[in-house]
Amino acid sequence: MRAAPGPWAAAATAVFLLGDFFFFFFAAGDTATGEALPIHIINFNFETVQVTWNASGPTGTNFTFHYRFRGDNCSQCPSYLLQQGLPVGCVLKAKGDLMMDFSIGNGTHTVLSRSEWISSFLKPSSPRDLQFHWREEATTVTCPDLPYRGLRYEVQHKSVFDQEWQSTEEDTCNVTIRALDADRCYSFRARVTTKESSYGPHTYPSDWSEVAHRQRGEPRASCQKTPFSSKFVLVYGTVAALIVVLLPLSVWKLHRVKKLLVPRVPDPKVTFPGLFESHQGNFQEWIKDTQNIAVLNKTGEDREHESLLEGPLVVQRPAAKAEAPAASTTGPSHPQAAHKEAAGDPDALPCPPAPGKDRISLGGFTFVVNDNAYVTL
Structure with a gap:
């Protein structure tokens, strides 16, 4: 039997492997092939990490992916993403907010090697178990907070009369939405975003939660447009009543102002009988027929004077x-x-x-x- 190797042999093996690792990650560099390889990293809620490369089209190359988290040994990708039979990405399990060293090779040399904090590419999970606490014209939406900080919880709502979603944000999943109509049905959805001051500019918002429909605090299968709410009828009924009352008053006032500013012109049909009926408004013709006609009402003095003329x-x-x-x-x-x-x-x-x-x-x-x-x- 062969004797077991001594301590010096184990030390030599460790030095050899460590040198190979550093050569693998840092000696080759990003310019081994002289070509840029775009990559895309997503950290799903510190649970899994997805790294994809050239995912827009087939690469034609059978790339391999190696990685390690600081303090761990180097490992090959446990689960590749395939496109047309060729690997275009890797999905691996995350181990908290750690820095990850990784490299992508084509079998003969390293195409790319990089070190990144996986928190810089965080995508939080969607809010779950939304609860609605209704008051008169407001509702408070709550859900369990995620186990890490630096997040914003956004709740959006809209009614059947709204064209766009309206947003309300808080640092915790305890968001109060005000100025709601208790008679209307509202749709709600929520998501989680990250603060740029905590995680940087390359993070992703979470997916939207499932849309929930509520009316007067009661769940609804969907929100359908109703003809009119009671408040709508009250407001528009009041406006219509005011219009009915004020319109005649305004017309009367306008008539008085018009009468004051523009005096009324008498109708010539009353003053000149027969002018329009017989002469079609021709005053010259009318005056010829009527200039010698005068109807007088005889008073007592006229009758006495007339009797004197008979003498x-x-x-x-x-x-x-x-x-x-x-x-x-x-x-x-x-x-x-x-x-x-x-x-x-x-x-x-x-x-x-x-x-x-x-x-x-x-x-x-x-x-x-x-x-x-x-x-x-």
């Missing part, structure tokens, strides 16, 4: 001028004229009016007078 009319002229015509017209040489005068013919005059004299007609009688004559009725 004899006396025409007085100056004595010197009135006697001569009288003598010449009643003499024997003019019996026809005397007969006409005695018969009372109003149209019979001894002769045409002389120049400078005027003819007037009163009560069916025609008289010739000069400037000095006057008539007494």
Whole structure:
């Protein structure tokens, strides 16, 4: 039998393996092939780590993945992600917030080697067991906090009348949402995000939790749009009542203001009867037909004055001028004229009016007078 190796042999083996590890991770470097190999790292809630490379298309190369967490030995990927039969990623179990050293090789040389804190690529798990505590116009959403810090818990909600989700965030999973309508049905969802000050800019938000539907604190299978809520009917009913009351008042006020500023123009149909009915608004034609027509209401004085006109009319002229015509017209040489005068013919005059004299007609009688004559009725 072969004797067991001594202590020096074990020490030599450890030195050999350690030198090989450092050569594997740091001697080759990222430029072994002179080509950049994009990688994508996701730390799923410090439970598993997923590293993918060139996942957008087939690489055509059978890459291998080696890794280790600080303080552990180097290991090959326990579970590869395949695409068209070739490895394009690796899924491995995480061991807390530790730094991970890894390398990707093509069998002959190392293509890439790197060291990263897996917390820089954290993707928290989704919130679970959401609880809703309703008050009058608010609800508080609670859930178990994740076992690490530096997180933000975001709860979104919307009703059937909202177009977009509305967000509310807190440092713990105890988020209160206010200004809710108790009569409406709301949908809720939650997720966890990381603080950049704690984990850096390359982290990922968690997936959204399952959407929960609540109305007045009671679970609903879904939220469907209802015609109107009671508050909606109250508000719009009040507005409609105010419009019904204020509109006539406004019209009345407007009419008074218009009447004050713009005086009313009288209708000519009342003032000028027949102007539009008979003459189509032609005032010249209307005035020709109506200028000699006047309807007067006779008062007591008018009737008395009219009765006086029925008595004899006396025409007085100056004595010197009135006697001569009288003598010449009643003499024997003019019996026809005397007969006409005695018969009372109003149209019979001894002769045409002389120049400078005027003819007037009163009560069916025609008289010739000069400037000095006057008539007494």
